[in-house]
Amino acid sequence: MINLILFGPPGSGKGTQAAKLVEKYNLLHISTGDLFRYEMGNNTPLGLEAKSYIEKGQLVPDSVTIGMLKNKVDANPDVAGYIFDGFPRTINQAEALDNLLAEKDLAVDKLLSLKVEDEEIVKRILHRGKTSGRADDNDAEIIQNRINVYKQETSPVFDYYNKSGKSMLIEGMGDIDEIFGRLDAEVSAI
Numbered sequence: 065m066i067n068l069i070l071f072g073p074p075g076s077g078k079g080t081q082a083a084k085l086v087e088k089y090n091l092l093h094i095s096t097g098d099l100f101r102y103e104m105g106n107n108t109p110l111g112l113e114a115k116s117y118i119e120k121g122q123l124v125p126d127s128v129t130i131g132m133l134k135n136k137v138d139a140n141p142d143v144a145g146y147i148f149d150g151f152p153r154t155i156n157q158a159e160a161l162d163n164l165l166a167e168k169d170l171a172v173d174k175l176l177s178l179k180v181e182d183e184e185i186v187k188r189i190l191h192r193g194k195t196s197g198r199a200d201d202n203d204a205e206i207i208q209n210r211i212n213v214y215k216q217e218t219s220p221v222f223d224y225y226n227k228s229g230k231s232m233l234i235e236g237m238g239d240i241d242e243i244f245g246r247l248d249a250e251v252s253a254i
């Protein structure tokens with residue numbers, strides 16, 4: 065089993081790189097953002113609740129997010145490993161993930177954090193917004209809010225896993241294949 069957290073600010077390329085890692089290592093990609101968008105697309109009660117936060121660039125409450133993540137992991141036990149993308153985004157979520165994995169005699173192997181400058185993030189998200197159909201990608205104020213939430217609530221998760229030496233900072237600027245090479249070097253060393 066290889067269990068990875070793909071980490072970094074919104075728009076840092078986590079989804080793009082997760083797809084490449086899945087191809088090479090055959091891991092299950094679990095993106096909480098994608099799970100919320102699926103629920104929103106189907107107008108489920110969970111989707112409707114999540115929507116009110118996502119559209120403001122705020123985090124969906126941990127109680128909702130952790131339950132959804134747990135269901136997804138529990139429903140897919142026979143995999144080569146997991147790539148968690150967009151989760152954990154709070155210390156509380158990190159503790160919940162560790163507990164969930166520990167119950168299965170598993171643990172997070174590495175947290176790989178993509179480092180991208182703020183200016184580049186805003187540029188990438190606005191560009192993505194032209195085709196993504198995501199309301200949270202089209203408004204500079206909402207994007208800034210997401211960046212602020214990342215700095216305040218999410219970045220402590222890097223330090224949390226750094227205490228056990230699991231956090232790695234990866235240069236996230238440059239060519240997609242070049243960035244993948246940097247991530248791959250860390251994953252192949254597990």
Ligand code: ADP
Pocket residue numbers: 073074075078096097098100117118119121122123124125129149150151152153157200210
């Ligand atoms: P990005 O990485 O570009 O911000 P995501 O698809 O990961 O996009 O997330 C979109 C939105 O979904 C977030 O801004 C947040 O509102 C919500 N969300 C996703 N994952 C979580 C999480 N782990 N906890 C709380 N909210 C989340």
